[in-house]
Structure formats: structure tokens, C-alpha cells
Amino acid sequence: MKSLAAFAWPGNPAPRVCPTSGGGMLNSVGLAGPGVERWIIEDLPALKDRGARIIVSVWGRSIEEFAAAAEPLGRVAGDLTAVEVNVSCPNIEDRSRMFAHAPAMTGAAIRAVRNALESGGGDALPVFAKLSPNTSELVEVAGAALEAGAAGLTLVNTLLGLAIDAERRSPALGAGGGGLSGPPMKAVALRAVWEVARAHPGTAIIGTGGVGSGLDAVEMLLAGAVRGGGGDCDLCRATGRTPGGRRAEGVVRTTGSSA
Numbered sequence: 001m002k003s004l005a006a007f008a009w010p011g012n013p014a015p016r017v018c019p020t021s022g023g024g025m026l027n028s029v030g031l032a033g034p035g036v037e038r039w040i041i042e043d044l045p046a047l048k049d050r051g052a053r054i055i056v057s058v059w060g061r062s063i064e065e066f067a068a069a070a071e072p073l074g075r076v077a078g079d080l081t082a083v084e085v086n087v088s089c090p091n092i093e094d095r096s097r098m099f100a101h102a103p104a105m106t107g108a109a110i111r112a113v114r115n116a117l118e119s120g121g122g123d124a125l126p127v128f129a130k131l132s133p134n135t136s137e138l139v140e141v142a143g144a145a146l147e148a149g150a151a152g153l154t155l156v157n158t159l160l161g162l163a164i165d166a167e168r169r170s171p172a173l174g175a176g177g178g179g180l181s182g183p184p185m186k187a188v189a190l191r192a193v194w195e196v197a198r199a200h201p202g203t204a205i206i207g208t209g210g211v212g213s214g215l216d217a218v219e220m221l222l223a224g225a226v227r228g229g230g231g232d233c234d235l236c237r238a239t240g241r242t243p244g245g246r247r248a249e250g251v252v253r254t255t256g257s258s259a
């Protein structure tokens with residue numbers, strides 16, 4: 001599922017996805033979603049009926065918005081496996097710098113989500129931090145998330161990218177730039193997992209980024225992850241497209257991550 005905010009959010013203008021060379025894709029969906037309260041009413045029951053293990057991803061543009069997105073989840077904690085905090089979004093209280101590019105802000109978001117879950121009765125729910133590869137401070141950001149009480153990390157979100165439509169002489173996506181996912185980013189994701197696993201031994205890491213086969217997932221485990229997750233590749237399966245013709249076997253579908 002997509003990451004959820006405390007409010008309904010329309011996301012970015014179309015087009016929101018386009019293919020890139022090397023079997024990747026660029027997206028600028030912009031975290032469109034119905035808001036967490038509506039999701040609990042409209043989507044959660046069907047997921048429960050299917051016996052899904054549910055990891056809900058939340059996002060916000062301020063610390064208060066992260067808390068507001070998490071609070072209702074405390075009330076349905078018994079139906080959930082974990083909450084993932086997508087800190088790859090701009091902080092309107094910090095000149096729109098990404099939370100995930102600032103260790104202190106990442107820690108504050110994790111703390112706010114944990115406190116909000118606790119106040120709703122969900123104190124036992126593990127909280128994962130979903131981090132961005134677009135920073136030279138990934139290891140420090142990871143440390144701040146863990147210090148704030150994250151039970152584990154999801155590494156990584158998409159890489160900042162741009163596709164140009166040469167015929168239209170403009171960016172291919174409606175929002176301009178987007179996030180690169182799929183096979184072209186696998187090496188970046190592996191390196192992120194590798195570095196964080198060595199800096200913070202024993203951390204539960206879900207490795208996402210170009211995992212489209214059992215072998216890709218094994219590589220993630222060897223880099224230091226406890227799970228390999230597929231986002232783009234789930235989308236590819238849903239649309240009948242498999243990047244590079246590979247079969248996506250043995251891949252654990254993760255989080256809000258997983259489109």
C-alpha cells in the first residue's frame with residue numbers, strides 16, 4: 001500500500017510514472033492517498049479478511065502531522081504487524097528539507113509516531129523507519145532512527161531522478177523530477193544496506209531497491225538485510241511487466257513501500 005497521511009492527499013499531476021533505461025522506472029505519485037482514517041474504514045477490513053500481515057506506512061510534512069497519521073493506528077494495533085515511517089518527505093518547518101536527510105528530524109518523527117501509537121493503545125507495535133538513499137548521512141540518520149526507538153529500518157526509498165521527453169522538450173513527469181526505482185538502483189540499495197548493517201550491527205533491515213528475483217533477495221540478505229522487499233517489482237507484476245524479463249520469485253512484499 002501507499003504511505004498514508006492524516007489527511008486525504010491528491011498527489012502530483014499526471015503523468016506520474018515513466019519507464020527509464022535499464023528496466024527501471026521513475027515515479028512522482030506524490031504520496032496520493034485517502035488519509036489514514038478512511039483507509040481504516042475502507043481498506044483495512046478486506047486486508048484482514050485475506051489474512052494479510054499488514055505493515056502500514058505513514059508520512060507527514062511536520063512532526064505533528066506524523067503524530068496525527070499514527071494516532072488512529074494505535075486503535076487498530078491488534079490488526080497490524082508494524083508501522084513504517086516514511087521520512088522521505090519535505091519538512092515544511094525546516095525549509096522543506098527532507099526529514100530523512102536530517103538525523104535529528106528523523107529521530108523526532110520516529111519518537112512522535114511511537115508516542116502517538118502509545119497514546120492510542122498501540123505501544124507494542126514495532127516501528128520501522130524508511131530511509132532515503134539521497135543523503136551522505138545515511139548512517140547517521142539510521143543511528144538517529146534507532147536511538148529514537150525504531151525496531152528496524154527499511155532501506156531504501158527511491159533515488160532522485162529526472163526523465164526528459166525530448167519530443168516535448170520538457171520533463172516526462174508532470175511534477176518535473178521523480179524517484180528512480182527498479183534494477184538500475186539495486187547497487188545503491190545494496191551499498192546502503194551494507195554500510196548501515198556494518199555501522200549498526202544487529203539492526204533488522206528490510207532491503208528494497210531493485211529486488212526482483214530470489215537471487216536479488218539473497219544478495220540483500222548477504223549485504224546485511226533480514227528481508228528483501230519489492231516495490232517497483234510488485235507494480236510490475238500487477239501490470240504484467242517484469243523488468244528485464246526476470247521472474248520476481250522469493251521476494252517479500254513490504255510496506256507502504258510496495259506501491
Ligand SMILES: Cc1cc2nc3c(=O)[nH]c(=O)nc-3n(C[C@H](O)[C@H](O)[C@H](O)COP(=O)(O)O)c2cc1C
Pocket residue numbers: 001002003017025027029031057086130156157158180181182183185208209210211229230231232233235256257258259
Ligand atoms: C509507483 C511507486 C510508488 C511508491 N510509493 C511509495 C510510498 O507511498 N511510500 C514509500 O515509502 N515508498 C514508496 N515507493 C518506494 C518503494 O517502496 C521502494 O522503496 C523503491 O521503489 C525501491 O524499491 P524497488 O526498486 O523494489 O521499487 C514507491 C515506489 C514506486 C515505484
